[in-house]
Amino acid sequence: MLPTVFAYRDDGPQAEMTRWKPRRVFCTLEADHRDAPGTLYVVKFASGQAGAAALISETVSTRLFALAGCGTLTPAIVRASEGFAASFNRKSDYPGPISHGDYYGTLHRDDVEAGPPPGYDDLAQPLELLRLWVLDSWLCNIDREIEGNILLTLATKGRFHLIAADQSDCFCGASVFCSSGFRNAMKNRGPAPSVSFLPYVIFKHGGPNVIRKTAAEVRGILPRLPEILGLIPESWWQRSGLTPKIVYEALVARANRLEDILNPSQWEVPNADSAILL
Amino acid sequence: MPTAPSSFSYAVFRFVKDARGDVSVPVGVALWSEEAKWVNVRLVKPTEKLRRLSRTTDYPFINIFEKKLNDWIKSDHLPYAEKSLIPTSDSWWRHLQKLLIHKIRISEPRPIDCISPDTEIEPLFREIVGNAQLSDETARIDHLISKCLGTELTRTLKRGEISGYAGKPVHVMRFFSGSQATVVLEGVNLSLENAAVEADALVGKLQRVRANGSARPSDGHNVIAIVGYVASLNGLNGEKFLKDWIEEAGNAIALDVERQPVQLREETEKAIHAAGPLPAFHGR
Numbered sequence A: 001m002l003p004t005v006f007a008y009r010d011d012g013p014q015a016e017m018t019r020w021k022p023r024r025v026f027c028t029l030e031a032d033h034r035d036a037p038g039t040l041y042v043v044k045f046a047s048g049q050a051g052a053a054a055l056i057s058e059t060v061s062t063r064l065f066a067l068a069g070c071g072t073l074t075p076a077i078v079r080a081s082e083g084f085a086a087s088f089n090r091k092s093d094y095p096g097p098i099s100h101g102d103y104y105g106t107l108h109r110d111d112v113e114a115g116p117p118p119g120y121d122d123l124a125q126p127l128e129l130l131r132l133w134v135l136d137s138w139l140c141n142i143d144r145e146i147e148g149n150i151l152l153t154l155a156t157k158g159r160f161h162l163i164a165a166d167q168s169d170c171f172c173g174a175s176v177f178c179s180s181g182f183r184n185a186m187k188n189r190g191p192a193p194s195v196s197f198l199p200y201v202i203f204k205h206g207g208p209n210v211i212r213k214t215a216a217e218v219r220g221i222l223p224r225l226p227e228i229l230g231l232i233p234e235s236w237w238q239r240s241g242l243t244p245k246i247v248y249e250a251l252v253a254r255a256n257r258l259e260d261i262l263n264p265s266q267w268e269v270p271n272a273d274s275a276i277l278l
Numbered sequence B: 001m002p003t004a005p006s007s008f009s010y011a012v013f014r015f016v017k018d019a020r021g022d023v024s025v026p027v028g029v030a031l032w033s034e035e036a037k038w039v040n041v042r043l044v045k046p047t048e049k050l051r052r053l054s055r056t057t058d059y060p061f062i063n064i065f066e067k068k069l070n071d072w073i074k075s076d077h078l079p080y081a082e083k084s085l086i087p088t089s090d091s092w093w094r095h096l097q098k099l100l101i102h103k104i105r106i107s108e109p110r111p112i113d114c115i116s117p118d119t120e121i122e123p124l125f126r127e128i129v130g131n132a133q134l135s136d137e138t139a140r141i142d143h144l145i146s147k148c149l150g151t152e153l154t155r156t157l158k159r160g161e162i163s164g165y166a167g168k169p170v171h172v173m174r175f176f177s178g179s180q181a182t183v184v185l186e187g188v189n190l191s192l193e194n195a196a197v198e199a200d201a202l203v204g205k206l207q208r209v210r211a212n213g214s215a216r217p218s219d220g221h222n223v224i225a226i227v228g229y230v231a232s233l234n235g236l237n238g239e240k241f242l243k244d245w246i247e248e249a250g251n252a253i254a255l256d257v258e259r260q261p262v263q264l265r266e267e268t269e270k271a272i273h274a275a276g277p278l279p280a281f282h283g284r
Helices: A048-067 A082-091 A127-139 A182-188 A198-204 A208-219 A222-229 A234-240 A244-256 A258-262 B059-075 B090-099 B117-133 B136-156 B195-210 B240-249 B261-275
Strands: A004-013 A023-028 A039-044 A075-080 A101-107 A112-114 A150-154 A160-164 B008-018 B023-033 B038-043 B104-106 B110-112 B158-163 B169-177 B182-189 B223-230 B252-256
Touching: A004 A039, A004 A082, A004 A101, A023 A075, A039 A048, A039 A075, A048 A075, A048 A101, A048 A127, A048 A160, A048 A222, A048 A234, A075 A082, A101 A234, A112 B059, A127 A160, A127 A198, A127 A208, A127 A244, A127 A258, A150 B059, A182 A244, A208 A244, A208 A258, A222 A244, A244 A258, B008 B038, B008 B090, B008 B117, B023 B104, B023 B117, B038 B059, B038 B117, B059 B104, B090 B104, B117 B158, B117 B169, B136 B169, B136 B182, B136 B223, B136 B261, B169 B195, B169 B261, B182 B195, B182 B261, B195 B223, B195 B240, B223 B240, B223 B261, B240 B252, B252 B261
Parallel strands: A004 A075, B182 B223, B223 B252
Antiparallel strands: A004 A023, A023 A039, A039 A101, A075 A101, A112 A150, A150 A160, B008 B023, B008 B104, B008 B110, B023 B038, B158 B169, B169 B182
16 A cells, blocks of 8 residues: 555645646645644645546556666655645645545655756666666656656766656556547557667667566566556546556556567667677 | 847856755856847856865756756757747746756846846856855865955955956956056965865966966966965975975965965065056956
8 A cells, every 4th residue: 555644734836837736745644733744745636537547647657667676756645634625725826726635645855856867978877767768668658758757866976866757647648548548549659758868778788688678577567566556546546437457458458569569679780799889 | 329238137046955944055147138149057067166065966966957958058948838938038047947846946037237248157156156155175275365464455355357368257266456467366275185186276277367368378468376375284295396386387476374474475465566556447
């Protein structure tokens, strides 16, 4: 289970320009806030059908990224009480009203900068980028290359590790995810977008073999899927119109075709063994 | 008919040390004008020490941010911008302010009566970032030199920049611009591990100052350079060659701030006298 924390006080907007306009919220471990002010979280008060789909996308995908060895933010279910929702709706500059209930949040980190990374030399472990791309391709993430959807955390020698920071637009994007076109979209979508120097990472770190190896590792987490889908609050399934079965089937089908989707053979270099990488 | 003056704006970059405690350090400035079609950014460099900013754990964030910022400025593109924005406009920088939510943040655009942006951005940076937060070491040497000079003589020398090679500004610890020559007073710690690096940087700086307006250093205008140095506990040991190097290659008089305070003051007085009185008019 994801931990549940309780929204105590809003600390203002975190990223005003993104679709779900996440907020910084101090959250307590106790519903009566006796441990106030608690800990700072970044919370998506995504509402409506697409909002619920985005919260499911975040929860499922973030867990899958973590199991696959990618850096992720620490997630939690953030429960907004009636009192918090009423106060929030009266006083905040948030564009729409929120209702009481469960939302998705991650622990706020103040030791990161927004990605994507500008270049190869900024990466502590370039294969982290490849792993993100393989998972994004499996999960049909549509916007990894957008500013802030990767976060950068300092490793050593001025280089950075990557954190998969925003998974609300996996499953072909929240609007498609909760639509009737979801299954077809998951069937037809190609590999995910990434940064411009991904081909350099692939060529420099093993070409097609490293893609095949990573895809096999990613498929290795499939048995954990039912457990991960069990993390989703029932209210999100209801609001989104989705079911665990639909999501499970779409992910398994796509995992089985992952190599076809990634098409590692396109990275084959004739006489690669004797080639010199410039 | 006189042309209308260009309207400039500036903003301050801050590095967030502790988001929850709202603790941040100024690390740079941006200066721009839509009318003048001019924009420039000055962020602290890894070679510049700032108090409360770690070279290993903080600078990499500034470095990676600077790369992204340069890309955005060059491409005229900012993430999440719904319409095309140009980096010489206030709206571009307002948008950037909303975008920067992690380690590097930027203030709102602020008005400034800037007349010569090329020469004013560096003093603006120094005023906001540099002078307010000189590294502990620089501040210590500056303090020791001021003590040697006494209050009146210290006031005679200004802090700031003088024109160097290719007319570009060079920041010096203190200077006096007389009618015959410019006196430059600098400081260096020769007792530190990186003393050789500091000494080389100082010699390079003095050569750049001397090369004002000419391609060859030997053609430069008259500069009298005096360097106050801090030596090891028992006086110069293995680093004496660095003092000699500063005197020879930097064409400077180098004196120990702790052991030769009187000589340092006397040499400075002599140099100011030789530099002649201030020019009758020295406006901007």
